[in-house]
Amino acid sequence: MKSNRVALAALLGLIALPLVVREPYFQHLMIMVLLWVTIGTGWNLLAGYTGQVSFGAAAFFGVGAYTAGLLSFHLGVSAWWGLALGGVVAVLVGFPFGWIAFPLRGAYFALGSLALGEVMRQLATIWESFTQGMMGVLIMPTFLSKLPYYYIALALAAGSVLVVRLVLGSRLGYYFISIREDQDAAMSIGINTTKYKMISLSLHAFLTGTAGALYMNYMGFIDPHVVFSLHDISIMAILVGIVGGVGTVYGPAVGAFIMVALQEVFRSAGFGALEALSKAIGGGFMAGLTKYVSQAHVLAFGILVVVVIMVLPNGLVGDWRKVSRLFKRAS
Amino acid sequence: MAIIELKGVSKNFGGLRAVDNVSFKVQEGEIFGLIGPNGSGKTTIFNLISHFFPVSAGQVIFAGTDITRLKTHQICALGVGRTFQVVRPLKRMTVLDNVISSAFLRADGMRRAREQAEKWLDFCNLTPYSGQLARGLPIASRKRLEIARALATAPKVLLLDETAAGLNPGELDEAIELIKKIRESGVTILIVEHIMKVIMSISDRIHCINHGQTIAEGEPRDVAKDPKVIEAYLGHGGGGHA
Numbered sequence: 390m391k392s393n394r395v396a397l398a399a400l401l402g403l404i405a406l407p408l409v410v411r412e413p414y415f416q417h418l419m420i421m422v423l424l425w426v427t428i429g430t431g432w433n434l435l436a437g438y439t440g441q442v443s444f445g446a447a448a449f450f451g452v453g454a455y456t457a458g459l460l461s462f463h464l465g466v467s468a469w470w471g472l473a474l475g476g477v478v479a480v481l482v483g484f485p486f487g488w489i490a491f492p493l494r495g496a497y498f499a500l501g502s503l504a505l506g507e508v509m510r511q512l513a514t515i516w517e518s519f520t521q522g523m524m525g526v527l528i529m530p531t532f533l534s535k536l537p538y539y540y541i542a543l544a545l546a547a548g549s550v551l552v553v554r555l556v557l558g559s560r561l562g563y564y565f566i567s568i569r570e571d572q573d574a575a576m577s578i579g580i581n582t583t584k585y586k587m588i589s590l591s592l593h594a595f596l597t598g599t600a601g602a603l604y605m606n607y608m609g610f611i612d613p614h615v616v617f618s619l620h621d622i623s624i625m626a627i628l629v630g631i632v633g634g635v636g637t638v639y640g641p642a643v644g645a646f647i648m649v650a651l652q653e654v655f656r657s658a659g660f661g662a663l664e665a666l667s668k669a670i671g672g673g674f675m676a677g678l679t680k681y682v683s684q685a686h687v688l689a690f691g692i693l694v695v696v697v698i699m700v701l702p703n704g705l706v707g708d709w710r711k712v713s714r715l716f717k718r719a720s
Numbered sequence: 721m722a723i724i725e726l727k728g729v730s731k732n733f734g735g736l737r738a739v740d741n742v743s744f745k746v747q748e749g750e751i752f753g754l755i756g757p758n759g760s761g762k763t764t765i766f767n768l769i770s771h772f773f774p775v776s777a778g779q780v781i782f783a784g785t786d787i788t789r790l791k792t793h794q795i796c797a798l799g800v801g802r803t804f805q806v807v808r809p810l811k812r813m814t815v816l817d818n819v820i821s822s823a824f825l826r827a828d829g830m831r832r833a834r835e836q837a838e839k840w841l842d843f844c845n846l847t848p849y850s851g852q853l854a855r856g857l858p859i860a861s862r863k864r865l866e867i868a869r870a871l872a873t874a875p876k877v878l879l880l881d882e883t884a885a886g887l888n889p890g891e892l893d894e895a896i897e898l899i900k901k902i903r904e905s906g907v908t909i910l911i912v913e914h915i916m917k918v919i920m921s922i923s924d925r926i927h928c929i930n931h932g933q934t935i936a937e938g939e940p941r942d943v944a945k946d947p948k949v950i951e952a953y954l955g956h957g958g959g960g961h962a
Contacts, residue, residue: 558830559830560824560830560833563817563820563821563824563833564821564824566810566812566813566817566821567810567813567821570810570811570812570813571808571809571810571811573772573804573808574804574808574809574810574869575810575821576772576791576792576793576796577770577792577796577801577802577804577808577870578796578801578821578822578825578869578870578872578873579793579796579797579822579825579873580793580821580825581791581793581794582793
């Protein structure tokens with residue numbers, strides 16, 4: 390299959406990439422891309438394939454991060470144990486939530502998941518004796534080089550895409566999609582919809598929690614506003630899915646690359662290009678513009694989503710035929 | 721032994737008594753027709769049997785087991801399949817994948833599920849559509865897809881809800897053939913149907929309700945002559961043209 394070959398080539402390219410690109414800055418960006426591939430892929434399993442739109446990725450991401458951080462902080466255990474446990478603890482948080490929220494359908498589940506993220510953020514802020522509150526958790530990173538983190542993130546990202554592929558070729562995948570298409574019809578053909586929604590939620594929680602634990606290990610510092618962030622984590626997970634293609638295997642991987650790149654272009658104001666320009670021209674106008682652009686990424690994300698939904702409702706991967714036709718017409 | 725038995729089943733929606741103390745027994749191997757004017761509670765009875773909502777009173781017995789409190793998917797797993805009056809295909813799945821999804825209830829592994837699904841598609845004459853998305857199917861084929869999907873769960877009883885509605889005369893004959901073929905394969909059928917040609921020609925026995933209450937039960941010929949049934953369908957002063 391063609392998509393297999395493209396995926397394999399992409400994987401080989403990613404394995405070789407840090408050996409070619411030695412700039413730590415770009416290696417850092419690639420690690421973030423890979424983390425987002427994992428989170429977006431997990432979100433896509435629940436939202437794209439099972440039809441349960443989650444606004445709660447931050448809850449699981451943060452719980453995974455705090456699991457790794459607090460294990461190290463309180464017990465002196467290597468934060469790498471957290472990498473194994475972060476996903477598991479996230480699943481444990483997901484279970485009671487799913488049990489309460491899954492009898493709700495549609496928008497109500499989404500609202501419930503939104504609340505879960507906020508509840509977890511408040512909890513991490515208020516429970517100072519356990520979480521250090523707003524002071525956050527600081528641990529010593531294990532490696533100075535970015536390479537080990539890069540390859541762990543790559544393994545995680547590739548693993549999550551593989552999980553989706555395996556799920557789709559099995560009973561699980563058929564049941565997930567049946568639930569997405571019509572819950573009543575799914576029940577009528579003997580599918581225990583609550584059970585399979587729970588399994589899908591658990592996969593989402595596990596992948597996102599593991600990504601959170603890796604983030605803790607890599608960054609060495611977390612606080613509630615970073616890892617439980619509604620717009621930087623939960624909404625970002627949705628954007629990664631929508632831009633890449635909801636309900637497509639490789640959509641979130643493509644979406645992660647675009648979203649991280651876009652975020653960085655804005656954060657760094659065109660990788661410093663605008664700043665250089667404003668210095669060259671002089672005057673307050675460009676300097677002001679630079680400042681606004683670097684703060685405007687949330688606005689730009691909003692515009693991007695509107696455009697994507699209007700032009701490519703199935704995302705870049707889902708509407709690839711449309712995209713490639715555009716390219717052909719242009720050339 | 722009765723394979724499906726309703727004992728004094730009632731359902732209230734707020735102040736409305738949609739089903740009022742209905743009892744009947746469906747014998748193994750028969751085609752049991754359920755008729756009644758629009759809004760008389762036929763589909764509600766189906767939804768009560770497969771527990772899309774709970775009964776307000778009474779019991780539903782399947783092959784000697786009380787299934788009144790079981791969940792929809794458990795009832796299906798026991799062997800009660802159903803179709804929907806307003807067809808509910810899994811739209812963004814192919815016809816084959818629709819049926820594979822339900823074959824997974826009994827089949828272990830992808831290959832077995834696929835074999836089963838292909839068998840039932842063939843049984844329902846849907847093989848030519850196998851690779852198409854379900855949302856693109858014409859109505860007659862969608863109705864048959866509903867049946868194929870229900871059959872792939874290997875039911876002992878099949879609840880057919882207005883399988884013939886909206887079909888043209890040619891398609892109607894095919895639908896009748898299919899229903900007979902299902903019965904010959906050993907599946908008991910409980911059918912709701914408006915089209916008299918269908919229900920009268922295939923049912924062994926018919927149960928007629930009006931305003932949620934039983935008004936007649938018996939062989940098609942007798943039910944058709946029953947004055948209460950005629951009155952329900954044609955109103956007061958109607959002749960004997962049922």
